[in-house]
Amino acid sequence: MTLPVALAGSDVIGQAKTGTGKTLxxxxxxxxxxxxxxxxxxxRATAVPGKSPQALVVVPTRELCVQVTNDLLGAGKLRAVRVLAVYGGRAYEPQVxxxxxxxxxxxxxxxxxLDLAGQGHLDLSQVRMLVLDEADEMLDLGFLPDVEKxxxxxxxxxxxxxxxxxxxxxxITLARRYMSRPTHIRASAPDDQGATVASVVQHVYRAxxxxKPEMLSRILQAQDRGLVMVFCRTKRTCAxxxxxxxxxGFAAAAVHGDLGQGAREQALRAxxxxxxxxxxxxxxxxxxIDVxxxxxxxxxxxxxxxxxxxxRIGRTGxxxxxxxxxxxxxxxxxxxxxxxNKALDLSFPEPPETYSTSAHLYADLAIAESATGVLPRADRTRAGLGAEEVEDLGETGKSAGRGRGGRSGGASRSGGRGGRGDARPEASTDEASAEPSRRRAPGSRRRRRLNGDDAAATAVVEAAETVVAEAEAKAGATTEAAAPKRTRSRTRAKSAVSADAGAVVAEAPEAVVGEAAAQSEGEAEGEKAPRRRRRRRRPESSAGSAAESMD
Structure with missing residues (x-):
């Protein structure tokens, strides 16, 4: 009914039930x-109009875009018609x-x-035929602004x-704005006047x-069961x-919006x-979707x-x-x-209350009475989702094959850039191994050579630390003005002061060393005592202030 009108170049509104061949x-x-x-x-023609597309088909989903493209390629291969699928989730470069x-x-x-047209890669000025597939979805509130553009x-x-x-x-009223005297064709079989397809047997249960998981596991073990599509409202429930x-034990895969495009196409191919x-x-x-x-x-x-x-139910029958x-x-x-039920004039106003052990569930769907919630190992014959390779689509915005809700796919971004991510850890390891040798001061080497006498070595170390602390304070005051070179100047000052301190300590006689050690011990005790008193007095002072405030 559609072909004569469409081949004549007239505008068409085509309506037919699912599975009746609207794509062709x-x-x-x-x-x-x-x-x-x-x-x-x-x-058969004098010249090709140009490289710009002559026909445009707009579809609501990526999966439908791939399917329509494959159908058109198969139907037009004898005439070598070039058909291109353009949808998100893939890299721009192959499409451009x-x-x-x-x-x-x-x-x-x-x-x-719209992205490719806005960037100037897609020229729509030569399009002579426009098709809106799944038009009610395309002209709905969500897609209407994009369709108008x-x-x-x-x-x-x-x-x-x-x-x-x-x-x-x-x-239909909204679509007539874009059409010129369209012909509305509504096709249906003479013996199939209902809203749903007559060849599809429908069962509705209150569950x-x-x-539900137990019920679904038993439904999947029905007699003569082939491929099954299970529909959910939310992405989380689907995953x-x-x-x-x-x-x-079932060979199952998920398709939802949070998955990367590679994972979605992998699941459909499997x-x-x-x-x-x-x-x-x-x-x-x-x-x-036609499978x-x-x-x-x-x-x-x-x-x-x-x-x-x-x-949904149009995916079968x-x-x-x-x-x-x-x-x-x-x-x-x-x-x-x-x-x-009222809108479609169905016969299920009050679905029967059903559980996974209900007898009528087994009888309606021809389920064996021995079926349980787990698929027997003898029936696990499918290869599974892992047997299907993930195609590298050069996805934009998500890593290949993996979205927020999916784990199927390839390597992460850091590991898939040709080794760039591996070079940085190696460099950081080399820097870490070289760092101690750069930071090691001459005083530390002298410290190992003075380990013969423990008392003298301890005194030398404490004296050197005192000298280094004073030198660091002076070096910090002198290098504070040079902000960009602060780290390097402080490091050089530390090294120089440590070397001088090591030399002075090495040349000092034992009496000086002993006096320096005693002085350093006294200073250390003098410095530590006030700190202890301050720590002990803090809770007392706070308690006293609290008591005063209470008074």
Whole structure:
């Protein structure tokens, strides 16, 4: 229904249920209408318009950007159509280099598109076709300012197409500002008039939050269970649940906004390749993600609204396949679920109270009665997330493969800079080993040579320390004016004074040494006594003052 209208160059608002092929609904017209260098060589076109993109596809999430790009590359490889994915979390340089060489179609997220356009790397003046995929999300309050800035950079005469599974009336009204006499196409099967896909069997249970991990562990052991996607509302719940499932023996991975882009793509690749069979994700993976073999979708936490519910359960039962959707509703989420049930006209106004030991849970999902909360070792056949390598994306803002909530990924910044971080510890070690030799004064060497007579040596040491202290005080007074060279002058003064003191002490007779030792002992006792009295008198004086204040 979409292809004839879109190929004619008319504006289109396309609405269809999840898993019905909307990507190629706008992808084939884009690939058919762009002009490539191959067309010029084959004589189908006179000249290529230039290196600037001719078509622009704007998507809300990075994961959907990668998926749409791969679909367009696969469909346009016979015509050698150059398609570039532009999204955040990757380095700028490869994207800028690809834009300089020239591309026909750009698929990107709003933030990175605006960054490249603002820096002058992305020229949008030659775009003749604009597509907003998941249009209701793109035109929502969060993305609307960015979408308006992108549309302002495009030519006034262009073809605009909007596609989504859910298209509220206010979104259609808002979208008409950017379109010229659009054709609204709503496609559905004759025997599938409901809001949800008929091939998806839905189960809704009222569950307790502390029993949900046990329930999920048993649901994951259902008969004929393939790949499973588990959706959570918060990033912390997503990360904790994935870690808990891994401890129970399941091959699980997490995808949420706090992970680095390398870790997010690693988890999705492992899930597509079958190394991981349980993908725990937030709503960042609820839009447009198409993975073959997803048989079950579990809403671990109740969705925010009916649109989120439709997109979540739409990850299974795609392209006519069958699927199972399980929703676990907490007691406090019952009012929210009541609104979703009424909006979608479902048959679950009062979900049954269910626990991990409830008989109807085992019967509804074909779970073996011997299933427990831990996966048996004989069934642990998946390679796991660690078997999938982390791609070095040159991420900006986060270390590769690791975000605030993730531990998957490569080395840290200090160790991944080509040895620059390793040179500084070695230099500091050399400085530490050389420091004592630089600070060692001549007096200390003389001190070791005078160790024969203990009494004389002690007297010499005390006399030398007295002379050094006086010399340091004089040196500090003379070098106080030279602030930038204060450390070096004091060090030189110490060394010179220590050398002079050592020489004087070495040449002094025993009588002088004894007198100096006695004098130093007397001075030391005279200096220490007042200090002791002051320490003892402080609490007395404070106590006296306190008593006076009380009087």
């Amino acid at each position: 609904g706008f992808g084939i017209p884009l690939l058919q209408r762009v002009v490539t260098p191959t067309d010029v060589e084959a004589g 280099e690809a834009l300089r060489k020239g591309v026909e179609v750009v698929v990107g997220t709003p933030g990175r598109l 992108i549309v302002d950079r495009l030519p006034a005469r262009r073809q605009t197409m909007l596609f989504s599974a859910t298209m509220p009336g206010q979104i 307790h939050a502390m029993d 904790d649940l994935a870690e808990g499932l891994s401890e129970r 899930f597509r390749n079958g190394k991981v069979d349980v993908l725990v994700a937030t709503d960042v993976a609820a839009r447009g 073959d073999g997803v048989t079950h979708v579990v809403n671990y936490q109740c969705p925010e609204d009916e649109k989120t519910y439709l997109h 795609r392209a006519g396949a069958a699927g199972v959707a399980v929703t676990l509703v907490d007691w406090e989420d019952m009012p929210r679920w009541g609104l979703i």
